[in-house]
Amino acid sequence: MGFERDSNLMPLNKSHHFVPQFLLRFFSVDGSSVGLYNLRSGRIVTGASLKHQACRDWFYGRDGKSEHALGQIEGGASSVLRRMIATGRPPKRYSADHRVLATFLLIQSARTAQAAVAANEMANKVGKLMLRNTLTDPELLAALDDLTIELTEPAAEALRPAALETPVILDLKIKLLHNVSSTPFVLGDHPAVKHNGLYSGAEISVLGLANLGLQFVMPISPDYAVVFYDEKTYSLGSPASNVVKLPSASIVTALNEFQWANALDNIYFRPSDDPPRWTPDRDRLAELRRNEQVSVCEDEVQLEGTRRAKVISVQAQRPSRALKMPLFRNRMSPPPLVNVGTLPLRDPDWALHVHRMTAALNAGLIPPEEFHVRTMPPQFLLRILRERASANAAKTG
Template sequence: MANNKKHHFVPQFYLKNFSCDGKSISLFNKRSVRKVFSAGIKTQCYRDYFYGKDLKLENWLAKVEGKVANVFKKIITSQAIPERKDEMYEDLLLYIAIQASRTTYAAEEMSQVRDLSSDKRYSLNESESAHTALQYAMRMLPAYYSLSSKLIINHTKEKFITSDNPCVFYNILTEKLNISGGSHVNSLGLKIFLPISPELMLVFYDQSTFKLGSKKVRQIELNDLSDAVALNKLQFVSCEQNIYFKDKAYDPMKLHHAIKKYYKVQKLEVLGKTSKYGVNANRVDTRTNLKLSILTLKKKARLILKSRDEKAFMEGRDTELTNQYIQMFNQSLKSANNDSDFHERCLELAKFKSMQMLEKG
């Protein structure tokens, strides 16, 4: 069991894409403001028994990683994203959902929610927080299917970097309106950015509010240096401690000083407390005043900004899905085995949303 005690919350196969030799990686620690060259990949982004000593969750995550490692390898080789009908696309969406919720950052968010709860019986240790965060991710899996996806191919000299919290949720609309709640997976206007190599980045986005690149082309050729810099800024604001990069000549200090005014001082924004449900809180959104030449607001987004329609965000990007979640939640409250029943209904809903999006083309 001791051989499996190091539980990596950012997979080693992923970090190797940003390594020169497959064994070491260069990093910048945001807290100590220090660069380290040739840090061992095995010693990065892990906690001892982070997912529990029984290793059940760790072993399941290893299987997911095994599948998606092949997906990433194919994307990097072909410079193309799998089609929705391809099983690899299902594996990719599952990984995105998991990666966004498996880090120490996500676990601490979940722990803070419970600590702020009015019912102190539900405080969590680190392993329990990680379990709960991943359980939440699986329940929200259906919402990922309503996002469109593209692959950004970086041709600039500013190569992509990554971090210990690499999956970045960003919402330009809520940022412009200065309201919270833009980081929920079913949020209107959401974009998710994940670099997978120094030259490639996956982006999942709300197609109803934004146009990203050319309409029918799933690859975006990035030639504007300022766009690459803007995308790298996201990692600096999102990360917990470490930025990772391949090129040892890269100078992280320049971006660190340019972007540190956007660093988060807290993870949650408490909206209120209730005696029935504990605490109502939103994630503190990642904000960098993001501007990209490849991104254009559609008419729907422009109208929302002009009218300052905050109600549109309450209803969510997929209003049908929002109503389905509310219905399932109310049904689960009446069930003796409500937690398990709700989880199973969410997985069934994910299959339904997958088929629905395939029919839409």
């Protein structure tokens, strides 16, 4: 992530949390423990130590760079989330807190053990498909079924691209869901969940960050969840308010199902709550959860004239058809999905611009500071200019 560690600093911490402790602490009563439901065994623990949750040894590598960078991101995000919970309000749109929250949301969606499982599954399937197209030795081809291809550090490798993609989602509207029902929000170990209700049931993945209809949902406490969504596609609550109150336990349960469906190992909850009352039964859990994370297929496509070519299509699996996103109302009919290469985008020109700037940054053609400025949406620049003008006016009296 571009940070160097001073050799004189304290020793590296080998236990790396992929859900930060500050977020888990918002679901705690005593600040040191949290309720836990294990998805494999069904076991419930009401006092699991925060220190040992959602973590793995050296998950982001042994050099400490990614862990250090995450610490800096988490510091800013922790302050933003605390303010949201204390005030019951989301950040102002196009503010510095808006950008901090968007970055944290993307990082959190890319850094978990579940995300690492999906990345390794993609590497394994794509690698084997490519080897089957290149190997000619029958013995080697036969051995592919017993071979597993994995990335060395999938979580660490995903962090930098996720951070650089923040500008793509800065157009999404933010609202805070205030849960006043009898059912609490729960937190999965993959808490930042993407969805696309516009294309519910689509046979191809429509969860790209620039896709029309994108939704992001993440609980931040038993009483609050933050949502980012495409306001051209959906309406949510009152246009006059950025807070949506949820008095309905059934709506909260439907939102919680996104946590149950996307978690890898554990669901976390406030220990004083009553898990048997709102835990899905085993049949519902089986309906929500999928074993396959990634689909990889090879197709033959028609090029100019009589030319044909093979194309490898890699897609994150669409969510379970059992999942339904409540609250959102569609403001448009979904444009047709022609093929993977022409998925409808919210702003194709902006997505292409960010892609080009990212390529220039990765090639060393522009410095990070220039990338940051050139990928700042106009609304953010206008806010900065207004604030500077106001500060200058105050100085001059």
